[in-house]
Amino acid sequence: xxxxxxxxxxxxxxxxxxxxxxxxxxxxxxxxxxxxxxxxxxxxxxxxxxxxxxxxxxxxxxxxxxxxxxxxxxxxxxxxxxxxxxxxxxxxxxxxxxxxxxxxxxxxxxxxxxxxxxxxxxxxxxxxxxxxxxxxxxxxxxxxxxxxxxxxxxxxxxxxxxxxxxxxxxxxxxxxxxxxxxxxxxxxxxxxxxxxxxxxxxxxxxxxxxxxxxxxxxxxxxxxxxxxxxxxxxxxxxxxxxxxxxxxxxxxxxxxxxxxxxxxxxxxxxxxxxxxxxxxxxxxxxxxxxxxxxxxxxxxxxxxxxxxxxxxxxxxxxxxxxxxxxxxxxxxxxxx
Numbered sequence: 160x161x162x163x164x165x166x167x168x169x170x171x172x173x174x175x176x177x178x179x180x181x182x183x184x185x186x187x188x189x190x191x192x193x194x195x196x197x198x199x200x201x202x203x204x205x206x207x208x209x210x211x212x213x214x215x216x217x218x219x220x221x222x223x224x225x226x227x228x229x230x231x232x233x234x235x236x237x238x239x240x241x242x243x244x245x246x247x248x249x250x251x252x253x254x255x256x257x258x259x260x261x262x263x264x265x266x267x268x269x270x271x272x273x274x275x276x277x278x279x280x281x282x283x284x285x286x287x288x289x290x291x292x293x294x295x296x297x298x299x300x301x302x303x304x305x306x307x308x309x310x311x312x313x314x315x316x317x318x319x320x321x322x323x324x325x326x327x328x329x330x331x332x333x334x335x336x337x338x339x340x341x342x343x344x345x346x347x348x349x350x351x352x353x354x355x356x357x358x359x360x361x362x363x364x365x366x367x368x369x370x371x372x373x374x375x376x377x378x379x380x381x382x383x384x385x386x387x388x389x390x391x392x393x394x395x396x397x398x399x400x401x402x403x404x405x406x407x408x409x410x411x412x413x414x415x416x417x418x419x420x421x422x423x424x425x426x427x428x429x430x431x432x433x434x435x436x437x438x439x440x441x442x443x444x445x446x447x448x449x450x451x452x453x454x455x456x457x458x459x460x461x462x463x464x465x466x467x468x469x470x471x472x473x474x475x476x477x478x479x480x481x482x483x484x485x486x487x488x489x490x491x492x493x494x495x
Contacts, residue, residue, distance in 0.1 A: 185240035188227035216475025237402035244398035254341025312473030
């Protein structure tokens with residue numbers, strides 16, 4: 160049996176202009192909702208991540224205590240648990256799964272929390288990478304509902320350089336003839352392996368490899384580290400990876416009818432206290448992007464993670480980085 164629940168959204172009108180029928184949002188909760196319905200922490204999933212990966216981060220960040228808080232993990236569309244190319248019926252399956260935005264994800268998550276779970280107010284929205292993009296979107300769409308946010312190794316809008324990095328890994332995957340323009344009958348293994356090998360050079364920093372930090376993950380060599388990431392991505396459906404990648408590339412908290420592309424206005428509309436924690440050696444969610452964002456926010460602090468683990472500093476896997484992040488989360492939550 161699946162260790163999560165499904166919220167049936169029915170027909171969902173997406174920003175792309177299509178309506179996705181029988182839309183499903185996978186989620187899992189931890190702890191109990193209090194009488195005031197406001198002890199809520201929302202922790203959306205990241206690129207390629209599912210519930211298990213967020214649980215790993217929760218274990219590393221001790222401030223996320225289910226004895227005290229009601230924690231909700233909503234899953235991204237495209238991640239294989241929520242509606243995705245791999246689990247949606249024709250005519251929206253596989254290569255023709257519609258483009259879904261961060262806005263679409265957060266609006267549906269809001270329905271989950273308000274219509275289904277009865278949440279009134281959110282204590283904290285936090286997330287890593289694409290989870291951070293969703294945290295920003297939550298705060299700008301529902302400024303009176305969200306008390307604090309912690310975007311970790313992510314940005315409010317995908318930068319041009321970040322977009323181009325993703326074009327590279329996408330090209331590596333789709334160049335495999337077996338990909339068959341998304342209509343493959345068996346997984347495009349060569350493309351998935353190429354995808355992972357290109358990705359590996361970006362997700363950790365140069366210093367991480369120079370200092371052989373992968374040994375702290377139990378990996379003996381550089382090739383071991385590449386094979387590790389290959390194994391991770393080969394567990395995913397190729398079309399699912401591409402669907403989430405499109406969402407990531409087009410992330411922009413102002414790309415909606417409320418803000419009409421006015422990025423600065425969207426940032427200024429955030430009322431939540433924000434602690435923005437980029438990785439100071441992240442190669443694609445750059446600290447500079449967050450500096451520019453924080454400068455436009457009314458109650459935000461930039462606190463880079465001092466780590467050579469690159470983007471992965473915010474993933475919740477390396478104890479020193481976890482301690483740094485957890486200290487910030489305790490501040491936001493007002494914990495002792």
